[in-house]
Amino acid sequence: MITFREYTPSPALFNSLTDSVDWGTRDEGVVQTALENSLCCVCAFDGEEIVGFGRLIGDRTIFLYVQDVMVRPEYQGQKVGTGIMEKLIEEVNEYKQINKGIRTYLGASRGKEDFYRRFGFETRADAGLGPGMVLF
Numbered sequence: 001m002i003t004f005r006e007y008t009p010s011p012a013l014f015n016s017l018t019d020s021v022d023w024g025t026r027d028e029g030v031v032q033t034a035l036e037n038s039l040c041c042v043c044a045f046d047g048e049e050i051v052g053f054g055r056l057i058g059d060r061t062i063f064l065y066v067q068d069v070m071v072r073p074e075y076q077g078q079k080v081g082t083g084i085m086e087k088l089i090e091e092v093n094e095y096k097q098i099n100k101g102i103r104t105y106l107g108a109s110r111g112k113e114d115f116y117r118r119f120g121f122e123t124r125a126d127a128g129l130g131p132g133m134v135l136f
């Protein structure tokens with residue numbers, strides 16, 4: 001049975017997850033700082049093994065950001081991503097008690113929009129907003 005709970009993985013484990021979904025790996029010190037500065041990390045466990053992950057970053061009051069939602073390929077299509085998103089949305093709802101107008105963003109990879117629509121997200125275009133932009 002897959003279970004979901006707040007847990008911060010080690011940088012090595014985080015890298016093994018990103019690698020499994022073809023996002024590559026990063027310096028472990030960089031990952032450590034990123035995870036430490038996250039508001040909340042959610043892991044999906046199959047027994048003791050972490051098979052999926054997602055995190056929330058942000059300022060706790062005006063803007064939140066869902067980041068790094070990923071499920072090991074062999075576990076995809078089994079509602080693991082759904083469980084991770086549900087946990088993250090629970091967390092978002094906690095922050096809504098501080099400011100009900102809090103806005104939660106995410107950057108959907110191409111073709112993943114419909115997955116996120118299930119949780120109430122809409123594209124900025126559909127919401128009548130301008131395009132999102134990124135600085136590399």
Ligand SMILES: CC(C)(COP(=O)(O)OP(=O)(O)OC[C@H]1O[C@@H](n2cnc3c(N)ncnc32)[C@H](O)[C@@H]1OP(=O)(O)O)[C@@H](O)C(=O)NCCC(=O)NCCS
Nearest residue numbers: 021070071076077078079080081082108109111112114115
């Ligand atoms: C995207 C991802 C997180 C989804 O997790 P998952 O565990 O495979 O998804 P689930 O099994 O919870 O899917 C729930 C529903 O969403 C649908 N869904 C999943 N991925 C989808 C997609 N890319 N587009 C549309 N629908 C999708 C599923 O078909 C399922 O529908 P159903 O309830 O009618 O059967 C996972 O496939 C993944 O890690 N992909 C690689 C990394 C990635 O691209 N992450 C997203 C970054 S923006």
